[in-house]
Amino acid sequence: MIRIFHNTTYDFIRWWKVALGLTAAFIVLGIGSLLIKGVNYSIEFTGGTLMQLHFKQPPDAGQIRRALDGGGFRDAEIQQFGSDTAYTLRVQGTAEVAAQSAGADRIAQRVASILTKQFGPNDVSIPRIEAVGPRVGSELRRDALIAILLSFVVTLVYLAIRFEWRFGLAAIIATGHDIFTTLAFLKLMHLEVSLTVVAALLTVLGYSLNDTIIIFDRVRENLRKGRKESLYDVLNRSINETLPRSILTHTTAAAATLALLLFAGEVIRPFAWVMLFGIVTGTFSSIYIASPVLLWIERKYPRAAAAWKPSSTATATSRTRPSPATATR
């Protein structure tokens, strides 16, 4: 029998301050740049036009640029897409988006005629065009926000039913942390916030919550056993006991995500990046956010000893290290 991380007794919670510092620095860096430079929304949310161009021969990017400048699309964004004959083109300027309110496909038609004039109809093809009018864009943005908030509320209610509120709150705070780290990651990686990325973000939240639930479920079980242990020790023991499972599950999930990232093509790549990062941040937050928060809540709002330990032998004094603050000394 191959065993990894079997019967470990790492004191995970002891490092919560270091972990918190690291994650706080990451979030401040990412969110800071987000606040300064703004969110990099895809055309689905802002309105605009996205076109994928395939050329017969590798084109001169400057030539595309000049053709578009000549047509009046100065703020069009041209990017290489996978191979050197494929490019994407984004037109997201406010004037162009406003022009799309009269018909979302107008800009795409103009760009297409400029490009076929410049390169000839046989040498350039446009296999993908996405055009979103400004009204649809703002509606999608609202819908995405509602979706994120609603999934939050729904899972909170579920956790409140299945666990007691202390666990639910800790899990939600950990999930909130994942939203912030993922947003920071999106910004630092210069990824666009698109509908698929929002879907990936929600999946990450589900995955992270999943992970927190597995550990909390073990905590719940260990607490019922009524050993003379502090919550601090129970948490550490639960994390250690679920460690082999965590490693194995995350490895398989990461393997699937890596396969997507490397082989599933350009369109799905941002989705795969978010998922891969989500696996990391989800695992991290289950251990270093959810657990310390649970300890903190427990110190603020201690419960009756009887509720902790159904067996009457337990006493309140058995909790030797009730808070992470005392633990790190």
Place this chain on the structure above:
Amino acid sequence: MSLKYRIACIVALIAASAWALFPRTVVERVKRNDGYVLDTVRRVPLRKGLDLQGGTHVTLEVDDSKAAVANKSEAIDRALKVVRTRVDQFGVSEPVVQKVGNDRIIVELPGIDDPQRATDIIQKSAFLEFQITDKTNALDRAIPRIDAAAKALAPVLASTKGGTTAPDTTKNALQGLFANDTAKKSPKDTAGKDTTKGKTDTKKDTAVTPQTGGPFSKLIQQGQFPGEYYVAQSDVPTLERYLADSTVKAAFPPGKVLRLAADSTQFGERYFRGLYVLDERPIMTGEYLTDARPSTSPTEGTLVEFQLNNEGGRRFRNETAKHIKDYMAIVLDGRVMGRPPVIQGAIGTRGQITMGGQDLQSAQDLALVLRAGALPVPLKVADSRIIGPSLGKDSIDQSMHAGIIALVLIVLIMVVYYRFSGVLAVVGLSLYVLYTLAALAGFDAVLTLPGLAGFVLSIGIAVDANVLIFERIREELDRGKSSRLSIDEGFRHALPAIIDSNVSTALTAAVLYQFGTGPVRGFAVTLLAGIVASMITSIFVVRTFYTIWLTRASEQQTLSI
């Protein structure tokens, strides 16, 4: 539950899944010799989304920029019928036309070659009117008032001209392309015999005298019969601005409307567009039209022949009888088609519209939209997505590639780490794949690219339940329990965690389904199907495998896990 029933359940599930995925005979549109016909085909009942098979997705909404629309929802309902008829006649396999929300229509056309043509056909208002041209020179009398109104507008125009004319440059260039053909077109437009044409032309040509003066009148010159004027092609954008202005409109002669011609005409080196002064009340509209067919004639090029129903024919006959020797303009969506012909005698139920120099396809498209009827409200594109078929195929190939690699990696990890139990998990996993696909086929879900990614991802997540159970069994074995007891306890203790984690993910997927559109919805559906299938396989199927193993193994045999 006894072992027999468990096995029976699994076999039944496999059979049901295989049946759900088995190619079945369905009736759908298929392409045969350039046309689309309804036919029965056998195919696997898993539908590919537009992003995987290529196609066009268009969301249309009411265009109220020109005139306010009181009841959008009701207008969209009526427009939906017209759009559906047009799409059906256009001929694609499995088109989707549906109303979303209150005021939008989604049109999905899988695998079409010319998306621009498709959106043009869908959007065309196709409002057909027959109007008599003015013969009282009403416009000439109104010119001073119109000029005065236009003068007030002129400075505004001059300052915004740069911005407003820019979008029309491509349009002008396009019309320039057609111009050679349009110059050759015959001015004869409906079935009345028009033999006097040559004579009137030469007579009236002398009347083409450029009018100079005010900002409006300097743009137009008298045409070849009363009510006809010409505008230089380069002046058309300016003129359209004038025509759209409400104060200019107020100065128009009462009971008359001004309409531009659809095509331009060449005189010498320059291109002109006709401008016609018409009686506001049409003598006939397209609502009485029963049929329209494209046709060609050696003298008139492409044309559309139409037929009116009996009531329309009677009216048309009465009205045209009143207007013999008058010119009748055929106005489609506010543009005059061809040159208005002279009415020679009463016209009955048949007529024709000449298409200028346009090709047969334009005639086919016009005939199609005329048959389907006019749109009750103008529609505009709110968003559109066009995916080429080759791109869709690439996406499928790449996701398959990624899926196979992910599967191989996961199988390796599980078998190396858990040995015999890992093999059981892998068998469970292959059933999981089967069940998920069957569930997708059963609910007639659409496979999209994010959906495929979600599927690959859910394979990774599906092993989580197995891992939880196996780790738990190992713990129980460590405590010195027997294989049988460890398996029992392992499943029992792992269950709450599996249920909690899957339910919370399922809730997220449900929210995504509710609020997501198109591809994201596809992702949510695969995720939901995956969660259900993974619960069934990990809790029920793998458990049964263990039970089988326990009945065959001797008591002392150690569990390979």
